[in-house]
Amino acid sequence: MPTPHIAAPDGAFAPDILLPGDPRRATRIAETFLDDAELVTEVRGILGYTGTYQGRPMSVMATGMGMPSATIYTTELVRNYGVKRLVRVGTVGGIHMDLQLGDVVAASSAHTDSEMTARRLPGVHYSHAPSFSLLRAAADYADEAGAPLRVGPVLTSDAFYQPDETLVPRLAAYGTLAVEMEAAGLYAVAAAEGVEALMVGTVSDHVVKGEFLEADEREKTFAAMVSVALGALTRA
Numbered sequence: 001m002p003t004p005h006i007a008a009p010d011g012a013f014a015p016d017i018l019l020p021g022d023p024r025r026a027t028r029i030a031e032t033f034l035d036d037a038e039l040v041t042e043v044r045g046i047l048g049y050t051g052t053y054q055g056r057p058m059s060v061m062a063t064g065m066g067m068p069s070a071t072i073y074t075t076e077l078v079r080n081y082g083v084k085r086l087v088r089v090g091t092v093g094g095i096h097m098d099l100q101l102g103d104v105v106a107a108s109s110a111h112t113d114s115e116m117t118a119r120r121l122p123g124v125h126y127s128h129a130p131s132f133s134l135l136r137a138a139a140d141y142a143d144e145a146g147a148p149l150r151v152g153p154v155l156t157s158d159a160f161y162q163p164d165e166t167l168v169p170r171l172a173a174y175g176t177l178a179v180e181m182e183a184a185g186l187y188a189v190a191a192a193e194g195v196e197a198l199m200v201g202t203v204s205d206h207v208v209k210g211e212f213l214e215a216d217e218r219e220k221t222f223a224a225m226v227s228v229a230l231g232a233l234t235r236a
């Protein structure tokens with residue numbers, strides 16, 4: 001049944017889905033990695049496709065930017081379309097000084113400055129964590145493929161332009177790898193709904209070094225990250 005934000009028939013999505021923020025990245029992933037991909041929803045320009053990857057059903061759909069948007073789509077995908085394993089394929093801003101533009105990270109946890117999970121669990125400082133099975137499979141795939149993968153905590157922020165300039169340095173001091181805007185929301189939805197999730201990201205800019213990829217480069221450098229995401233889904 002269509003939902004308020006997804007106009008697709010029952011069964012339109014595979015149990016496994018890749019989730020970029022950007023609808024154009026969803027199209028590029030469908031065209032580049034999936035066989036027989038068909039557009040199944042385009043409400044508000046949030047494009048979703050289903051096809052196959054190595055013979056198994058696979059979907060890809062954009063989430064838009066930020067936790068409010070991402071939690072709407074992921075909740076509807078799980079509750080209304082039976083999606084079971086969700087892997088975000090995002091861009092992230094590097095915080096850790098070892099990270100270079102184009103590096104791939106996997107979030108073993110997600111700190112957040114958002115109130116969204118606090119409202120689910122008042123009085124608890126909730127630990128946003130991925131599916132261990134998906135995280136292990138991502139690390140195993142990267143090892144076998146010789147694809148560098150940095151695993152560690154990220155910050156999921158409500159803000160792209162940080163109003164508090166001390167936040168990133170303070171989290172860097174605690175070993176945080178990178179900042180993005182959806183992982184904590186995805187991990188909370190997965191935990192609440194009893195499904196599995198993982199966030200994999202490409203370093204599109206470095207917030208401490210002041211470096212960034214141009215928009216067209218940002219669109220092109222997602223192949224390594226998507227390979228890790230698909231490697232995790234096919235191994236776990």
Ligand SMILES: O=P(O)(O)O[C@H]1O[C@H](CO)[C@@H](O)[C@H]1O
Binds near residue numbers: 020065066090
């Ligand atoms: O490139 P995506 O997947 O959208 O991810 C990152 O990029 C957006 C900000 O530019 C936020 O959604 C952030 O999480």
Ligand SMILES: O=c1cc[nH]c(=O)[nH]1
Binds near residue numbers: 092094179181
């Ligand atoms: O949220 C994000 C995503 C990419 N780069 C950033 O600096 N922030």
